[in-house]
Amino acid sequence: MADITLSEVKRLQITLQRLLGSPKLTVNKPARKGMSVEIAVAGEVVGTVHRDEDEGEVSYAIHMTVLEEDLPAE
Template sequence: MTPAERAAVQAHLRRLFGNNRIAVTAPERKGGSVELKVGDEFIGTVHRDAEDGEVSYAIQIIVLSDDLEMPN
């Protein structure tokens, strides 16, 4: 994903969720996944898909069971 694409996805998500702390960041290593963060918290990955001349972006959000507050 190009820097321009990451910036466009980030801007869209910030507008959509009304949260300027959302960041779409480049992978640390070549070929790694683009990361989706809120502040310093990693929440998932962003994947680019180009098929039949159309480009889309899929977001996979990770929720760890340890982070959940389960009712008794």
């Protein structure tokens, strides 16, 4: 798996903000090599981004976690 460049991080952030309608969403490059790129909303990490390159085509998979304690009461 290749590392995500700073240019890709910026472009992903713009695209995800537009697609999800949230200007508070940020894509954060990790401080150290080998760590996950994180997606945050208003500073709270909600998921990770993984880059895949296959036969010259690049794609990004997003894994998002929602804790049950964050769901509204029934």
